[in-house]
Amino acid sequence: MKKPALDPAGAHSPAPQYPIDSVDKALRILLLLGDRPELRMTDVAEYLGVASSTAHRLLAMLQYRGFIRQDARTKTYRPGTSLTAVAFAILQRFxxxxxxxxxxxxxxxxxxxxxxxxxxxxxxxxxxxxxxxxxxxxxxxxxxxxxxxxxxxxxxxxxxxxxxxxxxxxxxxxxxxxxxxxxxxxxxxxxxxxxxxxxxxxxxxxxxxxxxxxxxxxxxxxxxxxxxxxxxxxxxxxxxxxxxxxxxxxxxxxxxxxxxxxxx
The missing domain is CATH 3.30.450.40 (GAF domain)
Structure with missing residues (x-):
């Protein structure tokens, strides 16, 4: 599967001294979403190399905070209002x-x-x-x-x-x-x-x-x-x-x- 342009594999800075794996995975989901218009849970699980249950929990937390939303019909995930708001704020600052x-x-x-x-x-x-x-x-x-x-x-x-x-x-x-x-x-x-x-x-x-x-x-x-x-x-x-x-x-x-x- 194609990875996003800003893939964390090519890190922008040295790894933190005390990395938090769950945070890293959640951020990688957002990077993946930046490269694709929508995501399926199987896409996320494959990309992160985790079980579907883990991918589901990560997606659920991002959805809870409004960073993603789930299409009720297709069950796919798309950018949520919180993510859009952050993107627009950054765009305006730049x-x-x-x-x-x-x-x-x-x-x-x-x-x-x-x-x-x-x-x-x-x-x-x-x-x-x-x-x-x-x-x-x-x-x-x-x-x-x-x-x-x-x-x-x-x-x-x-x-x-x-x-x-x-x-x-x-x-x-x-x-x-x-x-x-x-x-x-x-x-x-x-x-x-x-x-x-x-x-x-x-x-x-x-x-x-x-x-x-x-x-x-x-x-x-x-x-x-x-x-x-x-x-x-x-x-x-x-x-x-x-x-x-x-x-x-x-x-x-x-x-x-x-x-x-x-x-x-």
Whole structure:
């Protein structure tokens, strides 16, 4: 089984003089969860090399403190509210928004369209920064909003960074939540679209999240970033030609490549 990028086997500091094995195992579960959208108890037991009963006890304690939650239907474990709160607090202290704000402003000046920075939170995209278009007819800022990832260019760009296996764990059902008649409504359609995103290097959306709205998005490489991040340019659908799609997509790819070193 694939281990997380921040696997404790490659420790970041010398081992403590008095290690607490149960704490170490619980922390390793959280690291594993950072690499996968959800976990099964068998995954945890295999990864830690412990009995299922031990894995169950560790998961139960993490669930008690809100660091994980269990899906009642699939019995899989996903990030809980406490873990999300910690992640957002760290993100705000690091303030990736401040680091990337100049890049959003530069894109806004170049295209005179609304630019967003967003993160992936499970199957949801959350918009954490925005610079609104100066034009009279424009896409309004989505700052603070959350939308199904499959219904946005930003979400599709972020989902394209995941493996097919992880995508299936994230979306166990064929039918997906939709926002408009143009939204991708099945997992099969989403997988096909993600292949196109990987091939192009950018994702597009045309009235899939909101009538009259189009967008182009590029995700940052996951690496050791504090969150899965992506940039998008949003504009009225009538202003986005095929040539402009390519132009914006390539420009976003250049911006992400330029900005990524600042986030490590």
């Amino acid at each position: 303030d990736v928004r401040e680091a990337l704000r100049p890049f959003l402003e530069k894109l806004n000046n170049e295209f005179a369209e609304t630019v967003h920075l967003a993160i992936l939170d499970g199957t949801t995209v959350r918009f954490i920064e925005a610079v609104e278009s100066p034009r009279a007819v424009r896409v309004a800022s989505r700052l603070g909003q959350a939308m199904p990832a499959n219904c946005t260019s930003t979400g599709k760009a972020l989902l394209a960074e995941l493996s097919t296996e992880d995508l299936h764990r994230m979306y166990p059902d064929e039918q997906l939540e939709t926002l408009t008649p143009n939204s991708i409504g099945t997992r099969a359609e989403l997988e096909l679209e993600i292949e196109n995103v990987r091939r192009r290097g950018y994702a597009t959306s045309s009235e899939e999240s909101e009538e009259g709205v189009a967008s182009v998005a590029v995700a940052f490489p996951a690496g050791n970033l504090p969150a899965r991040l992506a940039l998008n340019v949003s504009l009225p659908v009538g202003r986005l030609s095929r040539a402009e799609v390519r132009q914006i997509g390539e420009r976003l790819k250049e911006t992400v490549a330029e900005a990524t070193p600042l986030l490590h």
